[in-house]
Amino acid sequence: MRKLMPAVAAAVLLAGCAGREQAGADAADARLAKYTSVRLTTDMGQLTEREQRVVALLIDASAAMDEIFWQQAYGDRDALFAAIPDAATRQFAAINYGPWDRLAGNEPFVEGHGAKPAGANFYPPDMTKEEFEAAAASGNGAALRSQYTVVRRDEQGALRTIPYHQAYAPHVEAAAAKLREAATYADDPALRRYLTLRADALLNDDYRASDLAWLDMKDNAIDVIIGPIESYEDQLFGYKAAYEGLVLVKDRAWSQRLARYAAMLPALQSGLPVDARYRREQPGTDSDLNAYDIVYYAGDANAGSKSIAVNLPNDEQVQLQKGTRRLQLKNAMQAKFDRILVPIAELLIVPGQRRHVTFDAFFSNVMFHEVAHGLGIKNTVNRRGTVRAALKEQASALEEGKADVLGLYMITKLHEQGELGDAPIEDYYVTFLASIFRSVRFGASSAHGRANMARFNFFAEHGAFQRDPQTRTYRVDFARMRDAMNALSAKILTLQGDGDYDGVVAFVEQYGVISPDLQADLDRVNAAGIPVDIVFEQGPQVLW
Numbered sequence: 001m002r003k004l005m006p007a008v009a010a011a012v013l014l015a016g017c018a019g020r021e022q023a024g025a026d027a028a029d030a031r032l033a034k035y036t037s038v039r040l041t042t043d044m045g046q047l048t049e050r051e052q053r054v055v056a057l058l059i060d061a062s063a064a065m066d067e068i069f070w071q072q073a074y075g076d077r078d079a080l081f082a083a084i085p086d087a088a089t090r091q092f093a094a095i096n097y098g099p100w101d102r103l104a105g106n107e108p109f110v111e112g113h114g115a116k117p118a119g120a121n122f123y124p125p126d127m128t129k130e131e132f133e134a135a136a137a138s139g140n141g142a143a144l145r146s147q148y149t150v151v152r153r154d155e156q157g158a159l160r161t162i163p164y165h166q167a168y169a170p171h172v173e174a175a176a177a178k179l180r181e182a183a184t185y186a187d188d189p190a191l192r193r194y195l196t197l198r199a200d201a202l203l204n205d206d207y208r209a210s211d212l213a214w215l216d217m218k219d220n221a222i223d224v225i226i227g228p229i230e231s232y233e234d235q236l237f238g239y240k241a242a243y244e245g246l247v248l249v250k251d252r253a254w255s256q257r258l259a260r261y262a263a264m265l266p267a268l269q270s271g272l273p274v275d276a277r278y279r280r281e282q283p284g285t286d287s288d289l290n291a292y293d294i295v296y297y298a299g300d301a302n303a304g305s306k307s308i309a310v311n312l313p314n315d316e317q318v319q320l321q322k323g324t325r326r327l328q329l330k331n332a333m334q335a336k337f338d339r340i341l342v343p344i345a346e347l348l349i350v351p352g353q354r355r356h357v358t359f360d361a362f363f364s365n366v367m368f369h370e371v372a373h374g375l376g377i378k379n380t381v382n383r384r385g386t387v388r389a390a391l392k393e394q395a396s397a398l399e400e401g402k403a404d405v406l407g408l409y410m411i412t413k414l415h416e417q418g419e420l421g422d423a424p425i426e427d428y429y430v431t432f433l434a435s436i437f438r439s440v441r442f443g444a445s446s447a448h449g450r451a452n453m454a455r456f457n458f459f460a461e462h463g464a465f466q467r468d469p470q471t472r473t474y475r476v477d478f479a480r481m482r483d484a485m486n487a488l489s490a491k492i493l494t495l496q497g498d499g500d501y502d503g504v505v506a507f508v509e510q511y512g513v514i515s516p517d518l519q520a521d522l523d524r525v526n527a528a529g530i531p532v533d534i535v536f537e538q539g540p541q542v543l544w
């Protein structure tokens, strides 16, 4: 049972701080306005009854990911909620999975809470990087650095590790049981196999077999991404994976539209605008692209800014062996375009270029961002191991920046070759700039936010756009934006290939800042009441 104060005692206690409570509620209302609520639906009529059973069970399994992510990001959710007097602040804490505002550099918004620990709740809060490195050097490095362990102190105060499947046993067991039950209703054999292997993985933290099985799924109408996957929540080292769950229904018509691009990856890789030694790796040709309606977000995927596209798995060995799958979350993407991107463009893009902000271009930019994760370089060229290991906590933001700029590079190339249809290239470039404004608002606590700040400043330095101080709107210079795109691609691929940690830190320090002009423009966007991101009405009550 939850530990809640008896109602009467709580009412007496809270009566004394009614003024403070009201102030807290007003501040929370202002923060809540950063999000606009969207109903996550799809045409459930296209699914059979058995498929609908699968969806319901996958939602149940994903809900368990929520429980775990709360522990990873913060700790005791129920105690936190019990200590928050007003409903608006509790709601905002639920959106953020803790008392820190993910869209405002993780600043605390609940009284009594200081800065968010960089290592979230993956490590002891008082542990320093030096202590960790010393412990890792003395023999326990593999377990300490594992994606799938939490680090705690033993009774002597020394660092020890607990495997995820032990640390979160009740929740992974619940989720695994739901996945196994879902498998009994899954008529697609590849989906059934994946669900079964994923259930095993949740119980032993060995995800490789299930990742490979996930890549083998081709014809399934329903999909789920579940388990500890991304490492953005670990801002201390970027080692620890955070649990999430995404339940998806395939959009077959849009998927066909995407299918042809996967075959073009090797040619695009060999044409990357960088010295040959940084583009020598072969991207997997088995990669595929599909569009989905997402019907449920849980855990890491549901915290702060929401993904509208996914490129998985992250396991480099699996990627080299079988490539990746790229999932475009069409209904979530359309919601962000309509409710956020168009209003931003109407405020910040010069009137004559606004017609170039289109959903098709937005969709393509996001899609090729995901494709671009599969391009480039995964292992350093100078024996520093994988790029991810060499760049540590800087790796995620740089990889996001790479995917954005290489995505635009690919669009440029495919457009030249007549592969992209009739829309003018200007659509993609202007929509790309408008998207930077959208993403910069995610703030410095998000890898995407930092990557966008750096790109904005790099592009500004190269004259890719000009700001008219009179109208305070931006005009793209198409030729210079193209040059800037090539220059930034080369810069990032070189930093990655060299595993140049210090170089990345210097790059982010130089470019990852918001200028006063940009801040003033972002303030105007905020003042206009344009939301920063979306939250969801989701689950069985919305679907059935």
Ligand SMILES: [Zn+2]
Binding pocket: 369, 370, 373, 399, 400, 403
């Ligand atoms: Zn990405």
